[in-house]
Amino acid sequence: MSGSLTPTALARLLGQWHHGNAPAYRELADVVRLLVLDGRIPLGTALPSERTLSATLAVSRTTVTAAYSSLREQGFLSSGQGTRGRTCLPRTAYAGKGRDSGAGLSGAPGLAVPDGIxxxxxxxxxxSGEAVHQAFAAALTELPALLPGFGYDALGVPGLREAIAGHYADAGVPTTAGQILVTSGAQHALNIVLRALVGRQDKVLVEQPTYPNALDAIRATGCRIVPVPLPPASERGWDLDATESALMQHRPRMAYTVPDFHNPTGRLMPDAQRRRLVRAAAASGTILVGDETLRELNLDGGTTAPLASFSPAVVSIGSLSKSHWAGMRTGWIRASESLIQRFAAVRTTMDLGGPVVEQLAAAHLVRSLADPxxxxxxxxxxxxxxxxxxxxxxxxxxxxxxxxxxxxxxxxxxxxxxxxxxxxxxxxxxxxxxxxxxxxxxxxxxxxxxxxxxxxxxxxxxxxxxxxxxxxxxxxxxxxxxxxxxxxxxxx
The missing domain is CATH 3.90.1150.10 (Aspartate Aminotransferase, domain 1)
Known part of the structure; x- marks a missing residue:
């Protein structure tokens, strides 16, 4: 269930819905239907009662009743009790196994693409050009010094942790190596965080739309996803009113956000919204996880502070996959030292550490992150x-x-x-x-x-x-x- 929608909130989403091109009830039903299909009204959301919505929209109750009836007939509104139907999709659509997760819509991840496609x-x-090659060449010269050791390190090679900590410090977020855990990419990092912080049936808030592999990871934990729609392109930014409402109403255990060049919209969350988001998460007792994988791909020069600069409680995930090369499979988690120790303990149930050579190369790339x-x-x-x-x-x-x-x-x-x-x-x-x-x-x-x-x-x-x-x-x-x-x- 995705909670309920107040008449005022629905009226804001509807905007100028009545243009006189068709009966009012049909126009109202059409706009609500499109809002559901676009994900701006989450599935399972209870719509306002006919009485309260008709008063808010200044239309007859008959108009709202007819609109709701049309939505029920089309399969976009459940019958429910009384007039508090919940949004849904027609049973004839998305019925196959894996529809909800999108499985099969674009091929299995990691499979080779046929020639010519x-x-x-x-x-x-x-x-990124010669940078990755040179980093690996340098790493091979440093490897002999580490060969006498066992090669297992659940936290990561110290030199790389120090380099990542320095990167955060340079961005205005004081960080020690003890606050860094090196992972095999951002997806690995998110899986560690989920295993450590949430359990089955816990709620996890996400943006709608969001990064599909993150959705897959959250679903795999058995958590309940609470989607909060982003505003349309014309409004840009994030809907912090809706986010604050969802946080207080659902009090999710965790919230996953992509504030830096959001995937898939490419938006950059302004600092004022970051501050509100951090405060709202703290007020609801929600652990806020910020995915910064795309932060370095700043095309228009927008300036924002890292999410962690607004609260030491923020858990940050980063990676070299998008800025340098996905083949590096090197990512990290930045959090408090106590959380890092929890993450490390969970990590050892999944693997015992990352490849050493890749980490040595990654340290060179992080120290000269801006070069390529x-x-x-x-x-x-x-x-x-x-x-x-x-x-x-x-x-x-x-x-x-x-x-x-x-x-x-x-x-x-x-x-x-x-x-x-x-x-x-x-x-x-x-x-x-x-x-x-x-x-x-x-x-x-x-x-x-x-x-x-x-x-x-x-x-x-x-x-x-x-x-x-x-x-x-x-x-x-x-x-x-x-x-x-x-x-x-x-x-x-």
């Missing part, structure tokens, strides 16, 4: 501009949100056909991750994430393939009618 399912870059970034960021800015222009020219009905940083563009489609496009795409030479992969409950059929990690010529090939997939989708009369009459059923 442009892979847009992942937002990742090749290694200017050229990398310049190329990413060029790619971002190229992708946005290509989308504007070839897919003009798509609404692309310009990211502040990161590696991808979050696009709103003109109809809920994300999964259908993903199914068609490999035949046309591209591989995609469907919108529902980034949310809870099968929403985001109206959205698609497109990375700009490829050079402009390959991005053009990819966008032309997307246009061809869209044309093929729209050329099917039966599918076109399904999209028009019952969007959610289009992917059944």
């Amino acid at each position: 442009i892979d847009l399912a992942y937002a990742s870059l090749p290694a 970034l200017p050229a990398r960021l310049s190329a990413l800015r060029e790619n971002r501009s190229a992708l946005l222009e290509l989308l504007k020219v070839h897919l003009p009905r798509w609404e692309a949100e310009r990211p502040d940083g990161g590696l991808a563009v979050w696009c709103r489609l003109p109809y809920p056909g994300s999964t259908a496009l993903t199914v068609i795409a490999p035949e046309l030479g591209i591989r995609l991750a469907a919108g529902p992969r980034f949310g809870v409950g099968g929403v985001f059929e109206n959205f698609l994430r497109i990375p700009f990690t490829l050079p402009p010529d390959q991005l053009e090939t990819a966008v032309l393939a997307l246009r061809a997939a869209q044309d093929r989708l729209e050329a099917a009369p039966q599918l076109r009618r399904t999209l028009r009459d019952s969007p959610a059923a289009a992917i059944a």
Whole structure:
């Protein structure tokens, strides 16, 4: 269950919903339905009573009753008791095993992509030039000094922990090596944190949409996910009113957030919102976990303080995967020393430590973190501009949100056909991750994430393939009618 929605909160989400193009009840039902499909009203949310909503919207109760009846008929509102129905999806949609998690929508993670297929399912870059090569070369010269030891270290090689601590200190967050645990990537870090801090049936708050592999990790623990929708692209930022309300109403054990170039939207959380988020988490007794994996990919020069600078209770996760190379498999957790010891104890039930050579190389990269970034960021800015222009020219009905940083563009489609496009795409030479992969409950059929990690010529090939997939989708009369009459059923 995702709690309830007050009449005022729903009215704010509805905006200017009544345009007079159809009966008022139908317009109201249509807007609520789209808010559910977009994930802005979480599944399982109890809508306001007919009486209170009609008073807030200044419409007749008959209008609200008819709108709710229409939503029930379409399968977007449960019957429930009285008038407090809860949002849901039609049973004909997302019925297959794994729909909720997005399994199978973009292929299994880590599988090789067939030759000739442009892979847009992942937002990742090749290694950062000579920097990674040189770091490994230096690491091999340092390795002999460590060979007499056993090679097991659940906390990580001391030199790397010191380098990561220094990186935080340089960013204005005083940190000691005792506050760092080195992991095999950010996903490994999140799994350690989850195992140490939450149990089955505990609640974990997440942004909606969010990083799909984080959702997978949270689901694997048996936790209950509490999604809080992000505002539409026109509003930017985060909805801190909704977040504060969810924190106080649900009092989740943990909250997972991506404040630095959010995946998949690329937004940067302002410092004022970071401060509110930290205070709200503390007030609800919630452990706040900030994923900083994309923090170094700052394309527009926005300045913000690390989330941990607002509270020593924040748990930070970082990695070299996006800034340097995913093949490094080197990440970290920054937290209080007492929590680091808990994480280390949990880590030993999963593995006994990370590869030593990779950690020695990572220490060199962290100490000179900014060296390869200017050229990398310049190329990413060029790619971002190229992708946005290509989308504007070839897919003009798509609404692309310009990211502040990161590696991808979050696009709103003109109809809920994300999964259908993903199914068609490999035949046309591209591989995609469907919108529902980034949310809870099968929403985001109206959205698609497109990375700009490829050079402009390959991005053009990819966008032309997307246009061809869209044309093929729209050329099917039966599918076109399904999209028009019952969007959610289009992917059944």
